[in-house]
Amino acid sequence: EEQLVESGGGLVQPGGSLRLSCAASGFTFNIYWMTWVRQAPGKGLEWVANIKQDGSEKYYVDSVKGRFTISRDNRKKSLYLQMNSLRAEDTAVYYCARRADFDIWGQGTMVTVSS
Amino acid sequence: EIVMTQSPATLSVSPGERATLSCRASQSVRTNLAWYQQKPGQAPRLLIYGASTRATGIPVRFSGSGSETEFTLTISSLQSEDFAVYYCQQYNNWRGTFGGGTKVEIK
Numbered sequence: 382e383e384q385l386v387e388s389g390g391g392l393v394q395p396g397g398s399l400r401l402s403c404a405a406s407g408f409t410f411n412i413y414w415m416t417w418v419r420q421a422p423g424k425g426l427e428w429v430a431n432i433k434q435d436g437s438e439k440y441y442v443d444s445v446k447g448r449f450t451i452s453r454d455n456r457k458k459s460l461y462l463q464m465n466s467l468r469a470e471d472t473a474v475y476y477c478a479r480r481a482d483f484d485i486w487g488q489g490t491m492v493t494v495s496s
Numbered sequence: 497e498i499v500m501t502q503s504p505a506t507l508s509v510s511p512g513e514r515a516t517l518s519c520r521a522s523q524s525v526r527t528n529l530a531w532y533q534q535k536p537g538q539a540p541r542l543l544i545y546g547a548s549t550r551a552t553g554i555p556v557r558f559s560g561s562g563s564e565t566e567f568t569l570t571i572s573s574l575q576s577e578d579f580a581v582y583y584c585q586q587y588n589n590w591r592g593t594f595g596g597g598t599k600v601e602i603k
Binding site for chain 1: 497528530532534539540541542545546551552583585587590591592593594595596597
């Protein structure tokens with residue numbers, strides 16, 4: 382079964398850091414673009430960042446540029462999101478998703494930024 | 497940034513009726529447009545990609561149409577399990593963007 386499983390979410394104070402992980406299974410990870418999408422409580426979906434198959438290209442939504450870094454380890458079939466200088470407005474469920482049109486999603490991991 | 501606008505925000509439909517959801521892009525996205533369904537507490541599910549191609553396992557009552565800047569998702573005969581929020585998303589450039597969503601509720 383093709384699957385994505387996120388982990389690493391939690392409660393963090395404003396200004397803090399968190400690293401999210403997304404483990405892929407059941408498919409050839411290194412042939413796909415991968416993306417992080419987030420959803421604030423009660424709000425819509427927001428595209429956050431994506432990364433090319435070999436990691437050579439990365440793109441970010443303006444609101445996280447300079448604070449978040451997307452990366453991947455194809456040997457471990459894993460996607461990551463390093464989040465620094467976190468703000469209250471980063472509070473959301475974070476999903477990882479496969480391909481540019483997101484055909485597979487993880488179940489999401491909740492990130493809460495609060496003092 | 498390409499801005500995606502969905503209408504209406506809420507659509508009240510009776511079971512068995514047809515639902516038509518709209519999505520407009522601020523500039524051409526060709527047919528690089530996807531539709532997703534999201535139910536409370538669940539991750540979104542891909543319904544349509546390439547503006548009109550149903551994803552694997554999606555019932556034929558779901559259909560997508562359009563190109564460039566105007567797109568439509570049609571649910572031909574609403575079933576109880578179709579009441580949910582629907583999002584469109586463009587992936588014509590490297591920074592994909594979503595519409596604000598349309599909630600389909602029971603009339």
